Amino acid sequence: MKCEELLQYLSDYIDQELEEELNSEAQEHLATCQNCRVVLDSTQQTIFLFREQGKRTIPAQSRVRLFNQLQDAFIKSKTSE
Template identity: 30%
Template sequence: MVIECKHVWEHISGYLDGTLEPEVLRMVQEHLEHCEICSAILDSTRNILILTADERVFELPLGYSERLHNRLDEELRGAEGGD
């Protein structure tokens, strides 16, 4: 049985936690061997977990928060306008 990308994404957390049933684990591993997109998502998710578990604190550049909020406001306005 072949598993699609959207199903692999649903199982990323269980894959990383080691909680998948053996058959699901096998299907996910097979898919990851051949799918660069899902492999990249797995790597990115793993990196996010590593970074969020790290206790280091990073200073944001001056004005970053304001720029981020402005950009989010622009994106939301664009989405509401039907873009």
């Protein structure tokens, strides 16, 4: 699995809605990719904060914004290597 693919599946991965096969591919990738682990951590933290505020799920709009931000940061970190 590539980083781009992982980002695409990240939301479902966190929600544990991935198919078994994809899920293990994602786990495999996360085990070897520092970048994606950082993205996963920040995403999970954001979701956790939302839940702390009593919201069970992140509104779709915020979710999209969050993923855009993460993707931007990710692309920047990649090109600066």
